[in-house]
Amino acid sequence: MMAELIKAYKPICCNKAYMTKASALRHEKKCPKNPENCACKTCSHRIETTETYYNPYHNGDCGSTDYDYKYWWCEIHEKKIDVYSNSNGGATILPKMNCEHWESEDTE
Secondary structure, X not given: OOOOOOOXXXXXXXXXXXXXXXXXXXXXXXXXXXXXXXXXXXXXXXXXXXXXXXXXXXXXXOOXXXXXXXXXXXXXXXXXXXXXXXXXXXXXXXXOOOOOOOOEOOOO
């Protein structure tokens, strides 16, 4: 099997590739990595943090099944940013696009 060289279009916001320029442009309009979309992914109020989950069911070996997991935290809403926001009584928010509180990550 031999790889074939093709012409593809890459959006300015990420590393995806598309066969047509129109598809790449359409993707840019909805990509959370595009700063023009004012999404959580590119916001200075988003903090990536880590929390340790302590598993009480460790089969007699304390700490053996504990693990750390990363998540995003929004400083403005003071909530975890998660796609499963409805599962825990409002303690999280869904990732947003065109957020009124968005500020560029480059802003210091």
